[in-house]
Amino acid sequence: MGFFQLWLISLVTIPFLCSLESVNGIGANWGTQSSHPLPPETVVKMLTDNGIQKVKLFDADYGALKALGKSGIEVMVGIPNDMLATMASSMKAAEKWVSKNVSDHINNNVNIRYVAVGNEPFLSTYNGTFLKTTLPALQNIQAALIKAGLGPKVKVTVPQNADVYESSTGVPSSGDFRTDIHDFMIQLTKFLNENGSPFTVNIYPFISLYIDSNFPVEYAFFDGNAAPVNDGGTTYTNMFDANYDTLVWALQKNGFTNMGIIVGEIGWPSDGDRNANNQLAQRFMQGFMSHIAGNKGTPLRTGPIDAYLFSLIDEDEKSIQPGNFERHWGVFSYDGQPKYALNLGMNNAGALIPANGVKYLQKKWCVMKDSARLDDPSIAQSVSYACALGDCTSLGYGTSCGDLDARGNVSYAFNSYYQKNDQADEACKFPNVSTITKEDPSKGTCQFNIMIEPYYGGANRSFQSIWSFLLGLVMFLLL
Incomplete structure (x- = not known):
């Protein structure tokens, strides 16, 4: 594997205010693996106060979905990997899930627009555990949505880790789906494309820095200080653009030229590792927001970037198997307080607005x-x-x-x-x-x-x- 290629793929997963053009509907991941979660109503108010127009859930948490009713916030609701086998083997189970977790909430004014079937199911470290159940589960959920009359409104997708594609030469134009899962990816992507569904990918420059001590740090950020990489006349100065365009090339080579792309997760943790702190997190997150403002897109695909920041709030019960940083991805801490200055370009304050009315235990x-x-x-x-x-x-x-x-x-x-x-x-x-x-x-x-x-x-x-x-x-x- 080439040196640049290691930068290109990920395995998963001084404060300032700047003026930003409005970003096209930035979203946020709202995880619920917390010992003391904020009340869902408080989180929804945080979302609306900060102008966040889209939210991605990892399951169908009833409290979160109920609180999102009438908010107008666009919702992607998730089906965890451990439910894929059930959804794949039983059409009745898929219909029941859609009825309970999509139809019922839409009837209560929840703006559900996507169902995420699984989460990074083809991750290489899963050793093929979900290869044979992901597509059948996706097909059954799609059929259940159509049967419920929701086909035109609610689209299915499968959030993938960026390791499902690779580059044989280390530059984006050599991008293609990973050899060992190539046929699976073609079948799944073809189904998504035929149903007007987007390809969802999670991109993490931090993980590349975490696993490779030789990773050029500046290439993770958006300041333009990294040594440029030339790909047949196209220049890349940050990993995000190169990674995103590697996917664009992979899609084009396999006949999916105009397929929509969603960045399901992108972020930088603030603790738990020597490269995880508020300063670097702020630099990355603000850099990303500034980079996608004005709908500049990437060198290969200009236009708006559809992305969900990872994540909204820290989660103290997440698994730390990937690393201690896993519990520190939030732009807000466990209590809904901003960790650093960040202008999302979505509200008049030009800064993150904290949660209101948070009640703490005694000062002891x-x-x-x-x-x-x-x-x-x-x-x-x-x-x-x-x-x-x-x-x-x-x-x-x-x-x-x-x-x-x-x-x-x-x-x-x-x-x-x-x-x-x-x-x-x-x-x-x-x-x-x-x-x-x-x-x-x-x-x-x-x-x-x-x-x-x-x-x-x-x-x-x-x-x-x-x-x-x-x-x-x-x-x-x-x-």
Whole structure:
């Protein structure tokens, strides 16, 4: 694989205000893998306040869809990969899903325009798990939409990782679908194209930087400082344009010249890695917004870029298997507060507008006792437990809390677990080494968060939260 080719494909997944021409309907991904999600109504108000006209959901979360009713926001609702086999094997299941998660909500004024069938199902690391179920599931959902009378209004799509295409020479004009899945991609893309559906792709320059220490950093951004890449007279100075145009070439070569493209995810995390911080995230996100403003498009395809930023809000329960940065993609933090200056060009403020009316728990934290010793044998076990059930992804080299000393690391771990469990007294009873304080232990860039009040959208969530805590407590007592 050529050096440039590594930059081209991804595996997944000083503040300033600038004047932007209005962007053609920028969207945002709204994930719900949070221990303490903001109320859906609060999130919808954030979307409308910030002029975000489109939202992409990873499932059919009832609370989110209900709150989106009458907002006018265009919605892409998702079917998770673990449901593909069911949708593929049963037309009845597909019809039931469409009725419950599309028709019913459209009848309540939710502006659903797309159904995302799966999420990056052909990702190389899945080893073909979803190859044989994705297209049948897509076909059944399409048929169910037509049967429900929604065919002209609601389109199906399959968000793909950018690794489904590649370049044999490392430049966009050599782009084609990945050899091992070429036939699958042709069949799926042909079906989408015949039904007037777009090709959806997730593009992540950050991931290329994360996996390749030799990746030229400037090429990830939009400042024009990278060494240009010449492709038969077409010049590329950023990875996004090159990656996007590699897909355009792949589509053209296989007979899909005029097929619409949606960028389903694009973003930059703010923590959890040495290249993930507010400064670089702001630089990338503002650079992207400025780059697509005025509908300039890419060298190969001018015009508006249809894109969903990844993501709206941090999610502290996302899997960290790809990396600790996974919980820090939001342009807003867990409590709906902007992380950095960002002008989406969609409201008169020229900056992100925070969530309103957020309610926090009390101003108290769980920390390591002054009298406790670092060589106490229970420390390592307690920290391991706290991090496993809390969130310690802000600890480590180059992260926001990377400069804490050993005692600070212990306190951060304890507080994370304590806050996640709603400041319950029992959650700060690590054996003889923890205590509750009302003095904020935050230091420099490292914030010891106070959790927001839990939102219970229904009895099921409340029961689940209580059960999770009790289960964790029992496990801890058995240690």
